[in-house]
Amino acid sequence: MRFILLLGGWLLTLPVVGAELHFDFSDIGGNLPTNFTSALLGGGAPPAWRIVSDEVPSAFAAFAGQSPVMTRKFVLAQTSQDATDERFPLLVYNDEEFRDFKFTARFKLISGVNEQMAGLVFRYQNASNFYVCRASALGNSFGFYKVVNGERQSPVILPLPIATNVWHELSVDCSGIYIECSLDGRKALPTITDKSPPDGKVGFWTKSDAVTHFTDAAVVYTPRIPAAQAIINTILREQPRILGLRIYTLAGTNATRIIASKELSEIGQPGTEAELAAIQDGKISFGRERGAVVLALPLHDRNGDPIAAVRMKFKSFPGETQDTAVVRATELLKKMQEFCTSEDDLRK
Secondary structure: OEEEEEEEOOOOOOOOOEEEEEEEOOOOOEOOOOOEEEEEEEOOOOOOEEEEEEEEEOOOOOOOOOOOOEEEEEEEEEOOOOOOOOEEEEEEEOOOOEOOEEEEEEEEEEEOOOOOEEEEEEEEEEOOEEEEEEEEOOOOEEEEEEEEOOEEEEEEEEEOOOOOOOOEEEEEEEEOOEEEEEEOOEEOOOOEEOOOOOOEEEEEEOOOOOEEEEEEEEEEEOOOOOHHHHHHHHHHHHOOOOOEEEEEEEOOOOOEEEEEEOOHHHOOOEOOHHHHHHHHHOOOEEEEEOOEEEEEEEEEOOOOOEEEEEEEEEEOOOOOOHHHHHHHHHHHHHHHHHOOOOHHHHHO
16 A cells, blocks of 8 residues: 655744655555554444455546546455444554545445445544444435444434435545544534544544445645654744754753754654763753754653753854853744743643
8 A cells, every 4th residue: 555645834933834644555465554444333243344355436527518537546444344323444544643634535435235335534543442424325314423432422313315326425534623524525513512622543444344445545634743853843933043952852861862952853863971971960061063052951740850861062253252152042042941941741
């Protein structure tokens, strides 16, 4: 299976504008990709997710009055026909969690005596806690609900005819506390407000004995930036002339590592004795390089205890002393500490 990841708007001192992740099942057959996990809510037999061949409308629009061009390719399918009523097969993508995103896929309802349903799972924590937006042909309805500890909550369900054995497009758009669900390009439910939106995984969903196909799935999302890196980015927007800026945390008893940096390629590299002394002893270290000064300082929590080390590199000016360099660095450090009052804040 191929995953196509596109990033847009990446500038070091700015947040990422957006990214796209496409799930392309067209180059494999039979087995599921390893970065998906099958799960089940409720009773009955385990799900039977497969990669199968089907005809799918071309991505290119047909001319007026003409039928769409069909292309045969591999698609995702839930093929188990276990008719247990409260049985919900899921297939979840493991490699990323999403907060603000639009998740879209095409689906086709093939068969089912008790149910003919297709759904998109999102904000998935585990098989007992997730959100779902789903379409039902037998129920002639479109709906949304949350599953909390295995129980369905906050249902929003409206009548809507859903044709079988034709391809539809289902999408869910999450932005902050707002959720919008659409079918075939049209908003199908009133905007849903959820005041405690968690990050979570996305995936596919069916019910009971529904045999359903999915294809052309994609997530357009705002990548999550770790809090420590967000602090770095904020300071660099205000002070773009800083030559170097890194945050270090402990990596064991007597070692540190970089968790955020002006240079992203440095993340994960080990620190020096200066950063270790800043965290363990609250010590400030000072050094000179050609045309620049370098400092390592402790970053404190709300109680004044060191929780990390910050290494800064400035272009020096004539007559600059250690004291003036420390004053410059301390002013920046105070701004950084406004965004971080505990070690946990750095790791969010």
